[in-house]
Amino acid sequence: DIQMTQSPPSLSASVGDRVTITCRASQSISKYLNWYKQKPGKAPNLLIYAASNLQTGVPSRFSGSGSETYFTLTISSLQPEDFATYYCQQSYSTHPYTFGQGTKLEIK
């Protein structure tokens, strides 16, 4: 199975900050990498697919980049609604489609 490792596990930041979350794959996954956001008590929702493609309706302050084994999710200017947990997920290797362990973004 392909292992996905996110860092940091948690992050404290302030409104207006620029933050970056990283996701590393245990082997090359090309650009088969997706990012999700999850608020407490809610289902995840898709932010970015295929490493850098913004899902419809997602604000442009979110961006994704990377390929092979290293990927980043950047929020250019944090807004109050961005405080949540973020997950990466690989879809290169079928069965299982593995997720990172999550990065909890908290208000400083």
Place this chain on the structure above:
Amino acid sequence: EVQLVESGGVVVQPGGSLRLSCAASGFTFDDYTMHWVRQAPGKGLEWISLITWDGGSTAYADSVKGRFTISRDNSKNVLFLQMNSLRTEDTAFYYCAREYGGDYVVFAYWGQGTLVTVSS
């Protein structure tokens, strides 16, 4: 508007069985592969199963293989997950998810989840 509504989550004893349902609306159900993803309370996300549009192909995570069965009824737009030989570690929120479409696998739409608690 795409809607996925899970149901069937309850408290069940270890070794017991349960069937979850996911009612789909707002799209042509039999055009899409569907998935189940679970999340233990306070933990991360775990993909557990998929079924192709016609039910012709299924796949499972090792953690549930041989115990869980995914199926679908395209005439009623419903996805199912039959869960047998339940263990305490199966306690989780269970989400159904729809792919975006095409060859790229991404969980574009999610239901609100249903909680399964396995406890004596």
